[in-house]
Amino acid sequence: MENVWEKFAEEEKNLRRKEKTLRLKSQELENKLEMSETACYTLAEENSDLKTAIESLETEILEVRY
Numbered sequence: 001m002e003n004v005w006e007k008f009a010e011e012e013k014n015l016r017r018k019e020k021t022l023r024l025k026s027q028e029l030e031n032k033l034e035m036s037e038t039a040c041y042t043l044a045e046e047n048s049d050l051k052t053a054i055e056s057l058e059t060e061i062l063e064v065r066y
Helices: 002-065
Strands: none
Touching: none
16 A cells, blocks of 8 residues: 555656646746747837838939939
8 A cells, every 4th residue: 555655656746847847848938939029029110110211212212203
């Protein structure tokens, strides 16, 4: 009977270790996601600024032509 409890205790220990590892991985992925979202937002802002600059240049070009 003692052997069964030892096995349960060992299994519980292993499961707690796996849980800790999975929690750490989950936190790491969450951090990466937040960084990616920030980078994506920054790129979207830059893209918008570039589109505006291009439109301004196109307008200037049209004004010079006519």
